[in-house]
Amino acid sequence: MVIDSEQEFQVEISAIGKTNHKNLVQLLGFCNEGQRWLLVYEYMSNGSLASYLFGNSRPRWYRRTQIAFGTARGLAYLHEECSNQIIHCDIKPQNILLDDSLTTRISDFGLAKLLKTDQTRTVTAISGTKGYVAPEWFKSKPVTVKVDIYSFGMLLLELICCRKSFDQxxxxxxxxxxxxxxxxxxxxxxxxxxxxEDEEAIQDIERVEKFVIIAVWCIQDDPLLRPTIRESHRC
Incomplete structure (x- = not known):
């Protein structure tokens, strides 16, 4: 992975270099010679969730539920288990990679925010991708891990329906x-x-409903009304 911004390069090294979790990509090495910076990650044979989810065939419902759970576990680790809390800031299908067994791996920490030990929020310029960006980014308010929760909610809806958040x-x-x-x-x-036309999901309609409820909970305009990632995972 080639990085064009030295700042993004340093952030990514700082963030992913300190993590070790089965639902995060593993950084194997890096190079920062000259004007180009290179990050070397383990090979993800099944590419991104975007390609997998929005391709020609609909992935099985069971597999989509497992991807949702894997993403939630990865975010729980970043938010609650690291020595310094990490806000990813750009959760979207393109940044969820799938290994050879279709295990979820969160990637691309170039926009991530590393909080200090006694810090729970930060003030920063708008980060993220249109369609997944929480409303508070646009209100010049401090942001917390709840911006990732909002993005996760949008991602969860896309996993349920196998379509993008906006379809003209x-x-x-x-x-x-x-x-x-x-x-x-x-x-x-x-x-x-x-x-x-998704018989497997229709047969599991109670879980579909539960996932929709969680997703709607996650995308509340007020970040205080959104759950933590563990609360959403326990539902």
């Missing part, structure tokens, strides 16, 4: 914004609409 080609304009459509389906008790 949706059959119905009410389905274009995934978060709004998912909430409407929940309110109207029509969860099956989110997983049409």
């Amino acid at each position: 080609d949706a059959k119905d304009e009410n389905q274009m914004i995934l978060a709004d459509w998912a909430y409407d389906c929940y309110e109207e008790r029509r969860m099956y609409m989110l997983v049409q």
Whole structure:
């Protein structure tokens, strides 16, 4: 992985170099000679979740649930188990990699924020990717690990429905914004609409509903109303 910003390079080294968890990518080495910086990670044979999820065939429901659990475990480690709390700041399908057994590996820590031992929030410029960025980024307020929770909620909706958070080609304009459509389906008790033609998911509709509830909980505008990653994982 080639990094174009020295600051992102240093952040990534500081963040991932101190971690060791099965749901995070493992840094094997790096080079910072001249004007280019190179990070060497273990090879992820199944590429990114974006390619896997939004490809030509729908991944099995069971596999999608395991990816959701793996992502939650990786975030729980960053938020609660590291010596210094780490806010990833850019959770999205492109930054979730899959190894040869389709185990989830969170990657790309170039935008991550490392908090001090007695610190729970930080003030920083907007980070992340459109569609996954929590509202507080735009309000010049301090950010916490709850920005990752928001991004996880959006990711979870995409895992449930096997579609992107915004689809301008949706059959119905009410389905274009995934978060709004998912909430409407929940309110109207029509969860099956989110997983049409997915027999495995329909057979597990109670879990589908639970995942939607968790996702909606995670994307509350007020970060104080969002769960911690462990609270969402225990539901």
